[in-house]
Amino acid sequence: MSQTIERRLDELGIELPVAANSVANYLPMAEAGSLVLTSGQLPLADAKLTAQGLLGRDLDVAAGTLAAKHCAMNILAQAKGCLGTLERIARIVKITVFVASAADFTEQHLVANGASDFLVAVLGEKGKHARSAVGVAALPMNAPVEIEAIIEITPEQ
Secondary structure, three states, X not given: OOOOHHHHHHHOOOOOOOOOOOOOOOOOEEEEOOEEEEOOEOOEEOOEEOOOOOEOOOEOHHHHHHHHHHHHHHHHHHHHHHHOOHHHEEEEEEEEEEEEEOOXXXXXXXXXXXXXXXXXXXXXXXXXXXXXXEEEOOOXXXXXXXXXXXXXXXXOO
């Protein structure tokens, strides 16, 4: 991808939110060598959850997919806040997608596509990643999705 990540976001009509501060005794991101690891990112927009509840009970796959996209937007917002620029992203190594699910819901992988598709749309080849999609009984604040990421970065210039 020869264009900048910021330009690609503009072309897609996406404005990243301001990176949220941690609300407890943890860091939103931790740097270890050439990797940064995000804490779990919720589907927040304007400091509010974009959706609440369990997939398969309160929400359908489309709502979950959109929530996952918002989580991925917050991952990039955290990266930009930590690194100063998205251009230091060498690639997304892995994301783990936690989906608050009703007991019989089995489409966590489809919900996770909202994040995966977004990251590839914005980052191109750098956005292709390994992934786990895991169903859980509940998430903080009744969020339907929470995502953490491992990101490889380039050295500061």
